[in-house]
Structures are given as C-alpha cells and as structure tokens.
Amino acid sequence: NKELNVVTSDLNVVKPNAMKEKNIAMRSGSKIDVAKSDSKNELNVATSAINVGKISESIQNSAKNDVKKEFSNLHELVDNISMVRSTESLKGLLHGRTMKLSTDAMLLLFSRLQMKSLGFELFSWMKNQPGFEVNDDVFFAAFRNFVRAQKWRATEELYNESIERNVHLSIDTFSRMIKELTKARRFDLVETWFDRMKGNLHEATGPFNGLMLAYYKEKLYTRVFCVFDRMKAESIPQDLTSFCIMLSSLRDAGETLKAIDFFQDMQNQGLPIDTKAYSIGLDTLGKAGKVWEASSLFLQMQQQGLQPDRVAYNSLIHAFAKAKMYEQADLVFQDSCKQSFKLDPIIFSTMIKMYADAGMPKQAHEVLLMMKQHAVKTHEYAYHTVMNAYARANYFDEVLEIYSDMKRSGCPVREVTYASMIKVYVKLKDEQAAQKIFQEMLENGFNKSVVAYCTIIDMYSKKGDIEKAMSTFNEMKKAGCRLNAWVYNILIDMFGKSGKLEDALFYFEKMVASRISPDSITYSSLIMAASRANELEKAIELFTDLKSMDIRLDGTLVATMINTFTKAGKYGDLEILLTDATKAGVKIDQRMYLSVYNAFLNANLHGKLKWLQENYGIVQSQKPTDLNS
Secondary structure, three states, X not given: OHHHHHHHHHHHHHHHHHHHHHHHHHHHOOOHHHHHHHHHHHXXXXXXXXXXXXXXXXXXXXXXXXXXXXXXXXXXHHHHHOOOOOHHHHHHHHOOOOOOOOHHHHHHHHHHOOOHXXXXXXXXXXXXXXXXXXXXXXXXXXXXXXXXXXXXXXXXXXXXXXXXXXXXXXXXXXXXXXXHHHHOOOHHHHHHHHXXXXXXXXXXXXXXXXXXXXXXXXXXXXXXXXXXXXXXXOOOOOOHHHHHHHHHHHHHOOOHHHHHHHHHHHHHOOOOOOHHHHHXXXXXXXXXXXXXXXXXXXXXXXXXXXXXXXXXXXXXXXXXXXXOOHHHHHHHHHHXXXXXXXXXXXXXXXXXXXXXHOOOHHHHHHHHHHHHHOOOOOOHHHHHHHHHHHHHOOOHHHHHHHHHHHHXXXXXXXXXXXXXXXXXXXXXXXXXXXXXXXXXXXXXXXOOOHHHHHHHHHHHHHHOOHHHHHHHHHHHHHOOOOOOHXXXXXXXXXXXXXXXXXXXXXXXXXXXXXXXXXXXXXXXXXXXXXXXXXXXXXXXXXHHHHHHOOOXXXXXXXXXXXXXXXXXXOHHHHHHHHHHHHHOOOOOOHHHHHHHHHHHHHOOOHHHHHHHHHHHHHHHHOOOOOOOO
C-alpha cells in the first residue's frame, strides 16, 4: 500500500510537468520533438511504477492468503490429531502435509495427541518440515511423550538428534526430564541422563535433590546416601532441602544415631534450620527413644522464633507416646489445641492410638469426642481404633454405640470396620446381626475381606453348621479372596471335630498344594482328628512331619501328642516329647504331668516314673492344660 501511494504521488507530479514542457516545446518550435519524446518516457516510467505497485499489492494479498491457509491447515491438523487412535490413521493424516511449524504449534500437537505411543511417528514427521528446529521446549515435550509411552529407544534417538543439531539443553530441561524418568521408576536411565548433564553444575542442585527425593519415596535409602555423597564430591551446592532429605533417609533407614549426629552437624554448619528440619529432628529423636532431647529441641525451636507446626507437635506427642509417658503426651496435645494453626486429624489419631495401645479405651474415646468438639474431620481410622480398644476390653455396648455414631456422622464405613463389627457380633453370639452386617458389607462392594469371611465361616464351624460354612467358603473363593492358613485351619478343625478325618486331610493337601505353609494349629487339629478317629499311626506320622518342618511346639500340640502317645503305648516317645517341649519353652503343667505319670505307672515303668518326678515334680501346683480342648 505504501509503494502504491508513492507511485501515485510521482504520477501526479509527472503529469503537470509533462504538459508544461509540451507547451514550452510548441512555443520554441525546434524543441517540440524532443519534448514529446521526453514526455512519453516519463509517462512510461509512471505507468511502470503503477504496475509495480499493483504487483506488490498482489504479493501481499497472496502472503496473507498463504498465512490464512497455513493456519487453517494447522487448525484442522490439531482437531483431527486428537481423534487418531492408530499408526495407520496418523500416517494417513500426515501424508502429503507440509507446513512450517512454530514451537507453540509443535507443543500443541504433542498435547493434543491422545495416543502417546504415536509420539515418535509425529516427531519423525515434524523433523521433515521446512525450518524445523529443536529447542528445550520441543525436546522436553517429545521426551516426556516417549517416556510416558515407554519408548526408551526413542529417548536415545532424541538425544542423538540433539547432539547432531548441536542443541545445548539447559539444566532446567535436564531436571524436568529426570523427574519424568523417576516417575516412570527408570532409575537406571536417570543415572545415564545425569552423566550427560553438562554446563554449570553449580546450578544442578534442583535435579540432584529431585533424584534424592525420588529414591527416598521408593525407600531406596542407600541410593539417597550415594547421591548426597556425589554432590559433595563434585562440589555441587547442597541446600537445606538436600540435608532434610538425607536426614529423613537416615531416620527411616533405622540409622537413628547417625541421623542425630547428622542433625547436629547441620546445626554446627550454621544452616538456616527451618520448621520442617526441626520437625524431622524431633521425630528422629523420638524414634531413638531420646524423649527429653526431643523436648529440649522443641523448646530450642521456639527460642529461635519459629512457631512449631502440626508436624512438630505430632512428632513430640509420638515421642512421649512411644516412651509410654502418657501425661506428658497429653500436655503437649492440649497445648497444640490452643495454637493458631488448623488442627490436624493426625495429631488426634496419634493420641487415640496411644490410649488404645495402652488399653485405655475410655481416654481414647474422649479424644474422639474432642475431635467433634473442635470440628476436626473424623476419619474411619479414629472410630475404628476406639472400637477395637473397647472390643479388646470386652466393652461391646460401647463398640455398638460408637459404630452407630459413626454411621450417623456420615463417615464412610469400609471393610476393616465391617470386619471388626462382624467379630463383635460373633463374640456377642448374635448370629443374625453378624449375618446382617456381613450382607451389608457385600452389598456395598466390599467382598474381598478375608477377615470378615473367616469370621463368618468360623462362626458356622463352631455351631457345627458345615453346610453354611462351606457355602460361605465357596463364596469367598468366587469373590477372588486370597486364601490363607487361617481359613484352611478353620475347615480342617471343623471336619476334624465332626469326625471327618478324610475331609480334614483333603483340605490339608489343598493347603499344601496352594503353597500355604501349615502351622502348629494345622497340625494340632489334624493330629487331634486322627487321634479321635483312633488313627494313631497317622497322628504320629503327622507329628513326625511337623518336627521335620521345624514348626515350634506349643502347649496345645504337646497336650495332644501326650494323649496320642499314651493311647499308642509309645512311652519312649513320651519322654522325648517332654524333653523337646522343655527345650521349646513349653511349660509342662499339672494335667500334662499327671497324664504322663499315669501312663508310666500303668505300664509299670518305674525308672521313667523316677525320671519324671526328678525333672517335672515341681509342676503339680501349676494350672493344667485342658487335654480335651
């Protein structure tokens, strides 16, 4: 447009000048031909200029149309690429397309690609477009796509591409790439990319901290230590975050004494210890059993002008709770409730667990009520812990009351609470209530609770209702629950007490075939079943198997075998059994003693009677074991 205006202006000047010169030429006579020739030349120049202006305008319009067309093509490609679901579809979409792509356009295409596995195909097409350039943003977008699609070879090709094109990636880009690899848990590749990181490593604190944190979350504490040491060896600056991750790793790895020394070094180095670092130090001291040191550090934190946060308070409460210093823990808890920060459910849960573990269900219940008074969100864990504390103390009415309160409050009931309530109703011998809550649990989608199924099966077993017990067992298998020693022991015991030794042995064989290790309860039930069926040789054979498997003897098993060996007349084995039981730490009570004594007496084994009296005569005052239990 500017060129056209200039040409028009020149034309307006040329035309009057031409007419003026023409008039002069006519007056002068001899110069007319020359003037005509000059005027024509100037008119031709003017006409040419007008034509150039028109051509320029045409070129501009064409360029605008090209931009519009390219934008339209890109818009169409972005819309269509989000619907691509296969390599063939993507190839068909990209076939024959040529366009100049900006960085933003390439990032947009990567973001709209739903099938991440097609990223390499898309990137290959991008590389062949005119003016293609790789920068940090494009490199990272492609890299992230390849990692999420687990195209590990493609990441290597991408790196080689950057080398060929002489692209120097920034430390920040390396940091982002390493973060993606740690998310994918490809720590082997993380180490490789760390070795490729070039430039000013004094700026690499962030990537190294990111790697340490990733290892910490995976509980790979040894690797955390290695990265920390590498930072020191390569003179990479370590900030407070570096030290905090190292301190947390030492603590969680069980190296509490080293962690305490490390925290002391942090203070000696003059690091600006913040609230988070103090909280880790408090927790470390608490886990090491250094309660008063933790308390001193808490006061030091306050003297430094730092306001202890929820984590710090919880760490100190936990330290006192672990040391069973309940009054001190309660004082810190009461102080935390007066602070300005928002009260944390974790602090209340710590107090509830402390009282529950100490067998103080009423105090645990009081803390639960405080949560409601302070409008702190009450989670299922808090309710469940208090309910279990009351149940262990046989306060079943209180358990039912808290369960009702839990449902009224709208707190979601999950399988762990359902299982606990089923156990409570079974202990109360309320079969109907137990069945009702079991059905409610199943209807709410919790059909994988091994505890709930085993409790119901055991309830039917003790009633002698084999049909219902087996029906529930089949439902348990159909639900996909993982069978364990508990459920097999229930079935073996049930069939054994019902005189069905073959069925008991059948489920024993199924148990072994499922690679579930039998325990002393399994063998006690089987041996007792065989003894009841007068299959004494089978009982002794099972006991021999038990000894070969190095299963530890207990009182029930010893009592069972005393009966079995007595019936079978295996008096020498009785003597060996008592000796083995003593070595295993089993106390020989009065009834065991009298059973063996009578067996030796009836067999006129006076030498063995003397041996028994000399070694076990003192047990006659002890409480006997029920041999028929």
